[in-house]
Amino acid sequence: MILQTDIKFVPGVGPKRAEILNKELDIFTLGDLLRYYPYRYIDRSRMYYVHEIDGSMPYIQLKGKITAFETFGEGRKKRLVAHFTDGTGFIDLVWFQGIRFVESKYKTNQEYIVFGKPTLFNNRWNVAHPEIDPYMSEADRPDGLMAMYNTTEKMKNHYLNSKAIQKIIENAFGMIKERLPESLSPDVVRTANLIPFHDAIENIHFPGNPILLRDAEFRLKFEELFYIQLNIVRYAADRKGKLNGFLFKKVGKYLNSFYEKHLPFELTNAQKRVIKEIRKDTALGKQMNRLLQGDVGSGKTLVAIMCMLIALDNGFQSCLMAPTEILASQHFETFKSMLSDMDVEVALLTGSTKKKNREEIHAGLLSGDIHILIGTHALIEDVVQFKNLGFVVIDEQHRFGVAQRAKLWAKNEHPPHVLVMTATPIPRTLAMTVYGDLDVSVIDELPPGRKPVQTLHRFDKKRGALYQFVREQIHLGRQIYIVYPLIEENEKMDLKNLEDGFIHIKETFPEFTVCKMHGRMKPAEKEEVMQQFVANKAQIMVSTTVIEVGVNVPNASVMVIESAQRFGLSQLHQLRGRVGRGADQSYCVLITPYELSADTRKRMEIMTESNDGFIIAEADLKLRGPGDLEGTQQSGISFNLKIADLVRDNPILFRAREIAEELIKKDPKLQHPDHLVLKQQLSRLSGNRYDWGRIG
Ligand code: ADP
Numbered sequence: 001m002i003l004q005t006d007i008k009f010v011p012g013v014g015p016k017r018a019e020i021l022n023k024e025l026d027i028f029t030l031g032d033l034l035r036y037y038p039y040r041y042i043d044r045s046r047m048y049y050v051h052e053i054d055g056s057m058p059y060i061q062l063k064g065k066i067t068a069f070e071t072f073g074e075g076r077k078k079r080l081v082a083h084f085t086d087g088t089g090f091i092d093l094v095w096f097q098g099i100r101f102v103e104s105k106y107k108t109n110q111e112y113i114v115f116g117k118p119t120l121f122n123n124r125w126n127v128a129h130p131e132i133d134p135y136m137s138e139a140d141r142p143d144g145l146m147a148m149y150n151t152t153e154k155m156k157n158h159y160l161n162s163k164a165i166q167k168i169i170e171n172a173f174g175m176i177k178e179r180l181p182e183s184l185s186p187d188v189v190r191t192a193n194l195i196p197f198h199d200a201i202e203n204i205h206f207p208g209n210p211i212l213l214r215d216a217e218f219r220l221k222f223e224e225l226f227y228i229q230l231n232i233v234r235y236a237a238d239r240k241g242k243l244n245g246f247l248f249k250k251v252g253k254y255l256n257s258f259y260e261k262h263l264p265f266e267l268t269n270a271q272k273r274v275i276k277e278i279r280k281d282t283a284l285g286k287q288m289n290r291l292l293q294g295d296v297g298s299g300k301t302l303v304a305i306m307c308m309l310i311a312l313d314n315g316f317q318s319c320l321m322a323p324t325e326i327l328a329s330q331h332f333e334t335f336k337s338m339l340s341d342m343d344v345e346v347a348l349l350t351g352s353t354k355k356k357n358r359e360e361i362h363a364g365l366l367s368g369d370i371h372i373l374i375g376t377h378a379l380i381e382d383v384v385q386f387k388n389l390g391f392v393v394i395d396e397q398h399r400f401g402v403a404q405r406a407k408l409w410a411k412n413e414h415p416p417h418v419l420v421m422t423a424t425p426i427p428r429t430l431a432m433t434v435y436g437d438l439d440v441s442v443i444d445e446l447p448p449g450r451k452p453v454q455t456l457h458r459f460d461k462k463r464g465a466l467y468q469f470v471r472e473q474i475h476l477g478r479q480i481y482i483v484y485p486l487i488e489e490n491e492k493m494d495l496k497n498l499e500d501g502f503i504h505i506k507e508t509f510p511e512f513t514v515c516k517m518h519g520r521m522k523p524a525e526k527e528e529v530m531q532q533f534v535a536n537k538a539q540i541m542v543s544t545t546v547i548e549v550g551v552n553v554p555n556a557s558v559m560v561i562e563s564a565q566r567f568g569l570s571q572l573h574q575l576r577g578r579v580g581r582g583a584d585q586s587y588c589v590l591i592t593p594y595e596l597s598a599d600t601r602k603r604m605e606i607m608t609e610s611n612d613g614f615i616i617a618e619a620d621l622k623l624r625g626p627g628d629l630e631g632t633q634q635s636g637i638s639f640n641l642k643i644a645d646l647v648r649d650n651p652i653l654f655r656a657r658e659i660a661e662e663l664i665k666k667d668p669k670l671q672h673p674d675h676l677v678l679k680q681q682l683s684r685l686s687g688n689r690y691d692w693g694r695i696g
């Protein structure tokens, strides 16, 4: 088939350029080339004047002459500047690479047409790496929209610039004798009101007019999002269709006596609703796979406890998996105190559980004497076997790989019900895409009496006032976290900063006890420091982000985050969640240098303005783009979206989801001959990557 033609046979490519296209752009076939979409278009029907240029201009074209060339800098910093004028003003054309080539190719005092995006630098307008055409009279000049393609430095070194790519695509079209085969089934094309694939591809590269371009974009964006959704919806339907979950038919003495005698407070309405949702799932005989989202402090743990008691009422064991030892032991303490004087056996299993103790736990799980197991990764190990595991809770899921989770599935003859709890809200678009086959419950209500954390942004030169404030808070009986960033690539330096900070804080607050914690400490040491802090034997804890997840010290009311510019929004929000857990007004102070990038300033602004995890997650998605978000790599299909944008193309995403659902309802296995093309495209898109969709 024409689309499978090796790229090297396209006129103008050849083996050398083919190799570059393979390496740089993952383009191997003619089909890959056609799906290399432009990133913007220049309106060639409009010629701009230099004196009109302002900051809001997209890519434009100018007509004029180069009056002189100049080079600046040396070695890698060298740049070439061409002074260009059209008679209405001057603009600089700038090159950082390929300088010799440019100098030899373009002459002064000759008319050219220059394309590019003007930016202001040192108060002068300039265009970096412009594309240049010899001047043509208006009659000879192509008009309409001209596609621009992204190219890499390496490609430019081999003269594969945007224009060259366009030429190659034109040549590829020359090889195509028949219309390109449709890449969606006829029913989908009809329902979604799409233009044919052939026309879409043609118009995305060579737009006939703006309306055709818009239709082409819509068609290709839809297609991209549709296949992601179809993949997810198909697996979800497949899984839900099977009656292989454990039945939790009754509510018995465990839950009832907990509810009547041990529940220390009223459930919030949101907690009640979520428990109902889970009850409904587990009473149906289908296996539950549910994502529970709720901001930090919203009371997810309690929901987990109550569900585990229902499991116990039906003769099943449960386990809870936490991402760190500290968190696991905190959960363990919570469970023990909540379930005290009930006849429920809870055990803790982590990497540092002693061998003898560990063996006892293994035996207790097998005999059924232990009802609830709490632990870290240690509980995935194959030696950990249950008598009858029925309910699994995974806390703060983003720390666990999907593959690790999958191992839990195998611990009973049927997979247990799974509840994944997360305090990092996942924007709806992403939830639909990445966790699209999980059912979602949301706790959107905090227990009564909580005061929202007040967040302040301060520059690092002004610590004096902050320290005064910290001192006052401690005198009121409160405790303080001071957090330093630590990333692996920069670990040495970061640890030194933490160490320096620790010494500095000790000197600044000689009257208080200051403790220190970081991930490189032994678990026992960490545990000791944590206990010291929990017992208020230390008033200030200097630490890295090890305290990010789940740690609960209600008396801590101030969190100071050093070098806050180095943290992402979601991480800042997680950290902030460590305070505001008690009844007192809490504070989060973000410390940064004075000089900040626009993005960072925006992040700080969002943090000081909002406490709402969902707003923060949406903003994070917008600022960082979905590619970087944790979890995206878990979907079956690559998330390097070529044309759609998860944020901007929301409505298309929802429509694609809808149509995928209708289609799977009618033809769950895609058996209709019309749907063969869908199956083929799905396998093309998922390549031979491991199929995560299966174990969502
Ligand atoms: P999450 O895990 O969602 O961050 P937790 O389950 O740790 O939140 O709950 C935070 C705190 O709120 C705990 O101290 C818990 O005992 C308390 N809590 C939970 N539910 C309620 C409720 N309905 N009313 C009052 N306090 C609650």
Ligand code: MG
Pocket: 297, 300, 301, 395, 550
């Ligand atoms: Mg929690």
